[in-house]
Amino acid sequence: MTTTTTQRDSAPVAGGPAPALRPRRTVPWGKIAAWAAMVIFLLITLFPFYWMLRTALSSNNALATDPGSLLPVGLNTGGFERVFGLQDVETAISQGGSGASINFWRYLLNSVLVATTITVVQTFSCAMAAYAFSRLRWRGRDLVFMIFLGSLMIPQIFTLLPNFILIKNLGLVDTLLGIMLPTLFISSFAIFFLRQFFNNVSREVEEAALIDGASKARVFFTLILPISSAPLATLALLTYMTAWNEYFWSLMVSYTDQSRVLTVALGVFRAQAPGTGPDWSGLMAATLVAAAPMLILFALFAKKIVNSIGFSGIK
Amino acid sequence: MSTATTSTRSAPTRRRRKDDTKLALLFIAPASFGLLVFLVWPLLTGLYYSLTEYTTLTPPSWVGLENYRRLLADPVFWNSLKVTVVYVAINIGVQTIVALVIAVLMQRLTQSTVLRSLVLAPYLVSNVVAAIVFLWILDTQLGIVNIFLQWVGFDPVSFWSSETWVIPTVALVNVWRHMGYTALLLFAGLQSIPTFLYEAARTEGAGEITMFRRITLPLLRPILALVLIMTIIGSFQVFDTVSVTTQGGPADASKVLQMYIYDKAFAQYEFGYASALSVALLVILMVITFAQYWMSRAGQSDLD
Numbered sequence: 001m002t003t004t005t006t007q008r009d010s011a012p013v014a015g016g017p018a019p020a021l022r023p024r025r026t027v028p029w030g031k032i033a034a035w036a037a038m039v040i041f042l043l044i045t046l047f048p049f050y051w052m053l054r055t056a057l058s059s060n061n062a063l064a065t066d067p068g069s070l071l072p073v074g075l076n077t078g079g080f081e082r083v084f085g086l087q088d089v090e091t092a093i094s095q096g097g098s099g100a101s102i103n104f105w106r107y108l109l110n111s112v113l114v115a116t117t118i119t120v121v122q123t124f125s126c127a128m129a130a131y132a133f134s135r136l137r138w139r140g141r142d143l144v145f146m147i148f149l150g151s152l153m154i155p156q157i158f159t160l161l162p163n164f165i166l167i168k169n170l171g172l173v174d175t176l177l178g179i180m181l182p183t184l185f186i187s188s189f190a191i192f193f194l195r196q197f198f199n200n201v202s203r204e205v206e207e208a209a210l211i212d213g214a215s216k217a218r219v220f221f222t223l224i225l226p227i228s229s230a231p232l233a234t235l236a237l238l239t240y241m242t243a244w245n246e247y248f249w250s251l252m253v254s255y256t257d258q259s260r261v262l263t264v265a266l267g268v269f270r271a272q273a274p275g276t277g278p279d280w281s282g283l284m285a286a287t288l289v290a291a292a293p294m295l296i297l298f299a300l301f302a303k304k305i306v307n308s309i310g311f312s313g314i315k
Numbered sequence: 316m317s318t319a320t321t322s323t324r325s326a327p328t329r330r331r332r333k334d335d336t337k338l339a340l341l342f343i344a345p346a347s348f349g350l351l352v353f354l355v356w357p358l359l360t361g362l363y364y365s366l367t368e369y370t371t372l373t374p375p376s377w378v379g380l381e382n383y384r385r386l387l388a389d390p391v392f393w394n395s396l397k398v399t400v401v402y403v404a405i406n407i408g409v410q411t412i413v414a415l416v417i418a419v420l421m422q423r424l425t426q427s428t429v430l431r432s433l434v435l436a437p438y439l440v441s442n443v444v445a446a447i448v449f450l451w452i453l454d455t456q457l458g459i460v461n462i463f464l465q466w467v468g469f470d471p472v473s474f475w476s477s478e479t480w481v482i483p484t485v486a487l488v489n490v491w492r493h494m495g496y497t498a499l500l501l502f503a504g505l506q507s508i509p510t511f512l513y514e515a516a517r518t519e520g521a522g523e524i525t526m527f528r529r530i531t532l533p534l535l536r537p538i539l540a541l542v543l544i545m546t547i548i549g550s551f552q553v554f555d556t557v558s559v560t561t562q563g564g565p566a567d568a569s570k571v572l573q574m575y576i577y578d579k580a581f582a583q584y585e586f587g588y589a590s591a592l593s594v595a596l597l598v599i600l601m602v603i604t605f606a607q608y609w610m611s612r613a614g615q616s617d618l619d
Binding site: 042044051055133137159163164168182183185216248283290295307 | 413
């Protein structure tokens with residue numbers, strides 16, 4: 001009923017044949033409907049985040065009896081305590097946890113190490129390559145660049161199994177290095193992204209430095225890299241996010257706590273459901289804690305990330 | 316020609332012709348190492364493994380096209396292909412429409428960075444987190460969605476354990492995670508459409524719907540095509556969500572191709588056959604890419 005009214009009313013507002021005659025007081029129904037739709041999308045988008053928090057702060061026993069309440073039920077921090085290993089086994093089991101120990105800090109450390117190393121090394125390695133493709137003169141440059149570009153077409157799945165065998169033969173299964181290696185040095189996307197940017201850096205600055213006697217390597221390190229700090233930071237953030245959220249490859253390579261990253265640990269945590277049913281409160285606390293670093297990082301750099309998503313992101 | 320560095324100083328006038336081969340090779344060395352060892356080499360060995368019987372315990376033994384012959388007669392493979400295609404259809408269909416609506420709403424309503432950031436939030440969490448959260452939200456007994464359905468008067472739905480529901484459920488969970496990101500990509504495309512076109516159309520008396528059909532959609536088509544190629548390729552590689560939630564069940568109803576490949580390789584140690592399966596997936600992805608690339612090229616004439 002309301003929708004029909006809005007649509008009928010919105011027609012003259014949006015596309016009335018004589019806008020000049022339109023009275024200014026007309027309620028912009030079309031706009032209101034559009035905002036209403038936007039709000040609904042936002043609710044769908046954000047509700048799961050709230051639900052994580054609400055469940056994490058509830059107790060499992062209360063959740064079982066009062067699952068429909070929009071506020072936390074049986075308010076307590078037991079879920080978080082189980083995640084951080086602050087609860088003894090009996091309390092954990094009595095509160096619906098599995099009682100199995102989860103070495104959360106270890107997984108967090110592993111995730112941080114993997115994501116940080118990949119981000120630093122990959123960004124640097126790709127920046128150098130992008131510079132070589134953008135500003136250096138050498139034979140075969142365009143051909144080699146086409147090969148790099150072509151590798152964008154290889155889907156991840158195809159390299160996973162052979163890479164696993166390679167890592168296994170190198171004796172690196174269940175090590176952090178094994179998880180990092182395949183993406184440590186290369187992302188064809190990163191090379192392409194940075195090459196686009198370097199292409200647009202003014203040549204005059206560079207020429208001036210060269211005339212002063214600086215080598216091209218020096219120009220790259222002291223001139224090009226600082227000038228490009230904005231796109232480098234954006235790229236680094238996206239790389240960090242990808243590495244942090246990666247699951248499939250880590251699942252293949254890591255078997256024990258020594259190399260288990262957060263995403264894989266979450267999967268294991270979810271699979272260890274006690275006989276009484278999953279420890280939802282603990283699980284939601286764990287997902288929230290696992291997602292928190294990215295959400296915080298995002299909150300700090302939201303503007304940068306949001307504005308970087310555009311054509312550069314798809315070409 | 317080993318004078319690359321010295322010539323800079325001795326003969327600055329000839330700089331333009333200078334050859335930077337040495338430095339260039341040094342600069343592309345790390346990336347090339349990564350490319351050759353972890354992308355090109357696996358591509359070749361992957362093809363080779365697909366022609367062998369390989370259990371990882373014993374060295375691979377050549378079997379020619381045997382794995383492919385087996386694959387063509389493997390009902391589980393065909394089922395997982397069907398499951399994957401259904402998944403991609405639902406996932407991409409819903410996601411593209413929703414993302415397009417969000418993008419157009421943002422274009423017409425606000426340029427707010429805060430709003431765009433909020434829309435992007437789900438993309439920041441991993442597939443694993445998204446999967447576990449929706450495992451809970453859509454739980455048959457205690458999930459809030461089912462509580463709501465019962466409150467409205469419906470029967471509870473076993474989203475994760477019904478053969479009919481499981482694939483739509485996985486598809487929609489991934490729509491939730493990716494719709495904001497896709498919307499922002501489309502939004503970036505919309506921003507390149509000059510506003511005077513809309514102003515002109517409005518003075519001509521065109522409504523929002525007409526403007527969407529006659530201006531937005533045609534001008535957005537190249538971006539839309541590109542976004543579709545990207546999202547479809549990504550969608551075909553669905554794994555994380557299924558692995559965390561159903562492991563392919565119930566009764567293979569959610570056994571997508573990557574899940575099947577993973578099972579074959581890591582549960583049954585048939586690396587040769589698993590490699591053949593990934594070749595099949597690679598071929599499918601290549602066909603889709605070329606088909607779409609060709610179609611978007613064909614449609615490019617009326618875009619610029």
